[in-house]
Amino acid sequence: MPYPSELKYTKDHEWVRISGDTAEVGITDYAQEQLGDVVFVELPSPGTTVTAGTAFGNIESVKAVSELFAPLSGEIVAVNDRLAQAPEDVNKRPHETWIVRIRLQGGVPDGLLDSAQYEALLT
């Protein structure tokens, strides 16, 4: 699966779609592949403030639990409620399935990868 060039990526295998002062966050195709079948996504309530690099939720596959790390700092303004019913969307359409929307505080941090850099990380 190609890694869309309009997304930014983290070394923790999350993607970020930034538009204006908000960002959608999901996990990459590589991450979902490593996790296996996702069965549960545990998320904080909207209004929660998150800090770049810290864990803000958990994503569970049949076999394991992984932490979700915030790629940037801000306030969670929305969580993808559809995931409660259809967590498998994360496996089926990883780059279209956003998990949370964050309103940025303090701008876009340094160190996010573009698609070419992320692909290089995986090889």
Add this chain to the structure above:
Amino acid sequence: MTDTAATTLKTTPLHARHRASGARMVAYAGWDMPVEYSGITAEHMAVRTRAGVFDVSHMGQIEIAGKDAVTTVQHLSCNDVNRLKMGHAHYSGLLTAEGTYIDDILVYRLGPNHFMLVVNAGNTAKAYAWIVEQAKAVGEAAVVDSSARYALIAVQGPAALDTVQPLTGADLSSLRNYGFTYGEVAQARALISRTGYTGEDGFEIYVPPNVADRVWQALLQAGAAAGVIPCGLGARDTLRLEAAMRLYGQDIDDATTPLEAGLGAFVGWEKPSFLGADRLRAQRAAGVGRTLVGLEITGRGIARHGHAVLKDGTAVGTVTSGTQTPFLKKAVAMAYVPPALAAPGTQVEVDVRGRAAAAVVVVLPFYKRARQA
């Protein structure tokens, strides 16, 4: 994701096949094993509705033979081998003098004075050393770790019989549950037993390592039209949990007894003595302090090994195994709780990483296959 440690892991005779087939590999009990082929959910569903083929060659085999083999096995194994006929296997435990598990095992009666004990991969060395030491005091019996002589392939699911039967002259339909026979499978000499660890009908096929790959491929080819697929240890774990089969190291260990684990039916209570007998009889008389129950998580979350079971906010027990089961599509768990909280319908909670998820005690197993009339 580089695993330099893989060089120190043991490999089964089918290892190259798993690698070549693109299976995801993990280190398990010192072995480099396939955890999934096409995905745990797909594999789990295949076994419940069609069949799956598993490499379980990492399991250990320890044979006990000789004049005093029966007495030796009677001493070491908590179940009663006097009730085990030739051509049959049964589930049992190797217990300490305290009545706790060294390992849970299958005992095959290969001959009047010849037994094969199938032990967990991670316990093979420990179990072998224990058996050798204990056997010395009993009498004349040779104890041999024959693990390297066998590859072990499990075919599990409603289509298992139709998958294996065309490859062998042995009449498998007449083989009873926990019965075994000898025959050839895909021109390989084999011990074929109607056993498994999935809660489905199926077979475990012991073959020489050098022909394992041929048998593996023949089985997959024979089952291809019926949708039989290769499966990994991930599905094996979710399948056995749905069927409430205990896993050593999680649900049972050297601190738990068969009575606590709900496995008292696999203890030969009529035997005059065996390792752990005194402690088990005392525990049976006095009652256990904790008991293994099934939990269904009715709140949000998935209980996992090590999570605390709560009653009115207080920790009262521990989850030993838990997952979201692909077939039942429920979060279920096995857990130790005080006997007063063991009745089906009892409401408890599980501490899922700091959040209390509601749960209810349910009857085990979670899944039981429909038996043919």
